[in-house]
Amino acid sequence: xxxKIILFLLFTMYVSFASAAAGRNSVQIKGxxxxxxxxxxxxxxxxxxxxxGFVAVTGGGSGTGLSSLISxxxxxxxxxxxxxxxxxxxxxxxxxxxxxxxxxxxxxxVVVNPENPVSNLTIEQLADIxxxxxTNWKEVGGKxxxxxxxxxxxNSGTHVYFKEHVLRKNDPASQEEFAPSALMLPSSxxxxxEVAQNSGAIGYYGMGYISDKHKAIHVAxxxxxxxIAPTIENVVSGNYxxxxxLFFYTNGEPKDPVKKFVDFALSKEGQEIVVKTxxxxxx
Amino acid sequence: xxxxxxxxxxxxxxxxxxxxxxxxxxIFLFLLKEGLSLFKIISPFKFLxxxxxxxxxxxxRLGILPLILGSVVVTVxxxxxxxxxxxGAALYIAEVAPLKLKEVLKxxxxxxxxxxxxxxxxxxxxxxxxxVKTLFKLPTGLTALSGSIMLAFMAMPTIVSIAEDALYxxxxxxxxxxxxxxxxRWQAIWRVMLPAASSGIxxxxxxxxxxxxxxxxxxxxxxxxxxxxxxxxLQPVRTLTATIAAEMGEAVVGSExxxxxxxxxxxxxxxxxxxNVTADMFLHKRR
Numbered sequence: 333x334x335x336k337i338i339l340f341l342l343f344t345m346y347v348s349f350a351s352a353a354a355g356r357n358s359v360q361i362k363g364x365x366x367x368x369x370x371x372x373x374x375x376x377x378x379x380x381x382x383x384x385g386f387v388a389v390t391g392g393g394s395g396t397g398l399s400s401l402i403s404x405x406x407x408x409x410x411x412x413x414x415x416x417x418x419x420x421x422x423x424x425x426x427x428x429x430x431x432x433x434x435x436x437x438x439x440x441x442v443v444v445n446p447e448n449p450v451s452n453l454t455i456e457q458l459a460d461i462x463x464x465x466x467t468n469w470k471e472v473g474g475k476x477x478x479x480x481x482x483x484x485x486x487n488s489g490t491h492v493y494f495k496e497h498v499l500r501k502n503d504p505a506s507q508e509e510f511a512p513s514a515l516m517l518p519s520s521x522x523x524x525x526e527v528a529q530n531s532g533a534i535g536y537y538g539m540g541y542i543s544d545k546h547k548a549i550h551v552a553x554x555x556x557x558x559x560i561a562p563t564i565e566n567v568v569s570g571n572y573x574x575x576x577x578l579f580f581y582t583n584g585e586p587k588d589p590v591k592k593f594v595d596f597a598l599s600k601e602g603q604e605i606v607v608k609t610x611x612x613x614x615x
Numbered sequence: 616x617x618x619x620x621x622x623x624x625x626x627x628x629x630x631x632x633x634x635x636x637x638x639x640x641x642i643f644l645f646l647l648k649e650g651l652s653l654f655k656i657i658s659p660f661k662f663l664x665x666x667x668x669x670x671x672x673x674x675x676r677l678g679i680l681p682l683i684l685g686s687v688v689v690t691v692x693x694x695x696x697x698x699x700x701x702x703g704a705a706l707y708i709a710e711v712a713p714l715k716l717k718e719v720l721k722x723x724x725x726x727x728x729x730x731x732x733x734x735x736x737x738x739x740x741x742x743x744x745x746x747v748k749t750l751f752k753l754p755t756g757l758t759a760l761s762g763s764i765m766l767a768f769m770a771m772p773t774i775v776s777i778a779e780d781a782l783y784x785x786x787x788x789x790x791x792x793x794x795x796x797x798x799x800r801w802q803a804i805w806r807v808m809l810p811a812a813s814s815g816i817x818x819x820x821x822x823x824x825x826x827x828x829x830x831x832x833x834x835x836x837x838x839x840x841x842x843x844x845x846x847x848x849l850q851p852v853r854t855l856t857a858t859i860a861a862e863m864g865e866a867v868v869g870s871e872x873x874x875x876x877x878x879x880x881x882x883x884x885x886x887x888x889x890x891n892v893t894a895d896m897f898l899h900k901r902r
Contacts, residue, residue, distance in 0.1 A: 399867055422867055478754045485840070485861045486671050509669050512681070515757055515851050516840035518861060529745065532754050 358386040359593050363397020363410035364489050365519060366438060366538040367578055370609045371410055371597075377605060378596050385589055394489030401581055402428055407590050409581040412438065412489030412538075433580040435597050437612035439539040439567040440494060440574040443524075443546040445531040450474040452559040454552045455573060459499050461534060464511025469532065481514035482523045482535030490520070493576050494536050539567070540610035567612045578611070643884070650881040653677075653874035662878060668842040668853070670862060670872040677875045679882070681842045685759070685852030686828055686886075688845045689838060692763025693770055693827045698820055700767070701774030705816070708775070709782035710790075710804050721776075728772035736833030739765040744837055751849055757839030759852045765833050770823035777822060781815020782808060814897040821894035825887050831856040855883050 361371055368391040375387035397409035402423045415423075415430050423430050442458060444450060450472055453461075460466040462481060470476045484491040491510075500506035517523050520537040527533045528545035539562050542548050550559035553573045566572035586594050596602050603613040653662065657677055665678015708720050739761060747764075748756030789811050793803040809816070839851025840861065859876050866873040 395867075403868065418870065419867055422869065480754045487862060492671070507672075509672060512667070512843040513841050513851070515755065516842075516853070516861065518835065518840075526755070526757075530748075530755060 357384055357589055358388065359408065359590055360406040361387060361389045361397075361408045361410060362392060362400050362406040363408075364394040364412040364578070365391040366412045366488075366490055366540075367410040367436075369540060370436060370578075370606060370611055373605050373609050374593075374597050374602055377601070378593055381596070382592070385592065387593060393485070393487035394492070395487045398430075398581060401430065401583065402426055404428065404583075407582065408586075408594070411579045411581055412576060413492045414579070415581060429584045431582045431585055433582070433586075433594060433598075434577045434614055435580050435594075436578045436603075436606045436614060437567055438576055438578050439562040439564075439572050439612065440490065440536055440576065441539050441542050441562040442534065442536045442549040442551060442574070443527050443542065444534050444549060445527055445529075446545070446547045447531040448474060448547065450549070451547060452550045452552065454554055455498060455501060456554065458549075458551070459501065459508065462494075462499055462510055462514065463508050464513060477532045480526075480530055480533040481511060482526055482533055483510050483514045483516055484520065484523065484537075485516045485518055490537065494574075497576070498574060538611075539564075542610075564607070564610075564612050575612070577614075646877060646880050646884060649874060650877035650879075653871065653878045656871050656874070662875070663882075666844055668858070670866075670875060675871055675875075677871065679855070679858075679875075679879060681844045682853055682855050682858050682879070683882070684844055685838070685842075686854040686856070688759045688848060688852055689762045689766060689834060689854055690824060690827050692759060692848050693766035694820070694824055696763060696767035697770040697774060697823060697827075701771045701819070701823065702778055702816060704771070704775045705778035705782060705819070706804060706809070709779045710808060711800075721779075724772050724775050727768065728776075730768075732769060732830060733832045733836075735765050735768060736836035739833060739837045747849075753849055755839065755851065757837060757851050759838055759845060759848045759850060762834050762838040762852070762854075763848065765837060766827045766830055769830055769833070770827045773826050774819045774823040777819035778812070778816045781812040781819065784815070785811040814900045818894040818897040821890050821897065825890040825894070828890070829856060829883065829887055831860045835860055855879050859883075 361375070368389060372389045375389050378387060379385060394409075394411040394413050397406065397411055398415060398419050400406045401409035402419065403426070415432065420430055442453070448469065450469060453472060457466065457472050461472070461479060462483070464481075466472060467479055468476065469479055483494075486492075495508070495510065496502065499508040499510065515526075517526065517535075520541050523535040523537050524541050524543070524546065527535050534549075542562070548562050550561050551573055552559045560566050560572045562572055562574075567575040580594060580597070582590055582594070598614075606613045662677055662679060663683070664680050665676065666680050667676040667678050668681060669676045704720070704724070708717055712720060743761050743764060744756035746756070747753065747758060747761050751760075785808055789807050790803050793807040794800070798806070834854050835857035838854065838857065840853045840857055841851040842853040842858075843850070845852045859879055862872070863876055866876055
């Protein structure tokens with residue numbers, strides 16, 4: 333009996349040492365659901381090139397990533413929005429210095445069901461639709477059908493970005509909100525599924541999710557400028573009005589092994605992966 | 616030696632017994648400590664009766680009335696569906712069914728209880744939600760009704776097994792007496808057995824409702840989560856539990872949003888506590 337206990341203790345000690353050793357070379361990444369596919373692709377390629385390095389990627393939303401960076405449970409927070417002043421203050425209070433790195437760009441696509449005849453909208457119209465001032469498709473040139481608003485949950489960077497740049501049109505004093513009747517769906521995939529089967533729905537997500545089951549709306553900044561499709565070329569040229577940078581946040585300037593991974597993501601090879609996963613490279 | 620052994624074991628199980636109370640107390644104290652901090656920022660009145668839930672805006676609007684009503688609508692809907700079916704099933708199993716069928720039915724109900732709620736939510740999302748949408752010609756099928764139907768499945772095992780227990784433990788002599796006086800089988804069940812077991816059945820119903828109001832995953836997946844004050848059951852709603860689950864990850868520790876989620880936790884705790892105490896009262900009345 334006693335022998336067994338000692339063996340067990342030795343075994344647990346061995347396991348904990350082993351995992352501690354692995355911990356030194358591993359990088360924990362957490363945050364934006366939009367970025368999960370991209371960062372996962374980076375991680376896979378990186379681990380192939382550096383078999384001794386280990387990178388773990390989990391989603392949960394930009395807010396989730398930043399709050400775990402602040403509480404010290406991840407090395408890199410991926411975020412599809414800028415860190416908020418409140419979060420910086422809280423981080424400093426806990427001895428964490430958020431360090432920002434832009435790693436890619438993303439266009440936000442506004443999508444409707446392919447059966448919907450509407451294909452062009454201005455930012456003004458989008459704001460009216462998502463705040464609930466326009467509730468029927470016929471008001472923007474569509475069929476007489478009620479608009480079903482689809483939004484991401486508040487823990488999503490995509491939600492915050494869309495609110496600030498479309499609903500509030502970059503005006504920090506604006507108090508516009510999503511209509512309370514907007515359905516809050518837990519993931520971009522859930523939005524994609526609902527748009528595919530609901531002919532009255534309108535939703536938004538990162539460009540990477542566009543498929544032939546959805547129709548991407550061409551968006552114009554105002555009535556005077558043209559309607560632009562969400563494509564990689566239009567985001568790079570800056571013509572598409574709803575595009576955003578994607579960030580990594582680390583605690584202070586990155587040191588190895590985090591630095592090694594970040595350098596890889598920003599390298600030519602890393603930025604090629606950005607294009608492959610339907611995002612837009614920064615260079 | 617034997618006495619010492621007895622003594623040690625006795626004290627050990629005493630410790631186990633006390634542990635659960637200790638943990639409940641700790642959880643409750645933590646909940647209070649985090650949740651009550653909110654009321655330094657916003658009055659409880661505004662929190663409970665405010666009709667706007669925009670937790671991450673500046674300034675944040677933290678009114679949970681739509682969330683409370685959302686939970687209430689989904690729960691009432693689930694109760695209306697699950698109570699008649701659940702009590703009916705319990706009556707059949709306890710009073711009518713032949714022995715063999717009884718065993719099969721009981722096993723089936725236990726199996727229903729064993730389905731994880733996320734699986735029920737997923738099944739609801741792909742089958743029930745489109746069905747509700749086309750049946751009622753709604754703009755979307757993600758409604759309180761879809762949530763109610765799915766939650767009724769979750770409440771049923773609790774209701775059936777406890778109600779069946781109550782019926783089983785009602786004295787058999789009552790039924791025999793009724794039959795001897797010339798009552799039909801149905802009259803004996805409806806007028807004698809059901810009233811005799813009524814407190815146990817009420818307790819079963821309360822516990823079933825308690826299960827519904829605390830359920831999170833399935834509700835989050837199929838009720839649409841729109842924080843509006845519901846005017847019909849065919850509307851999307853956002854429940855208290857889904858709000859905590861969906862937003863806890865985002866809330867910065869120590870922010871008003873974070874405290875508000877804990878305050879919602881207190882509200883939920885108070886509701887389930889009240890339900891459990893009521894159920895307990897009914898159960899004790901029986902004895």
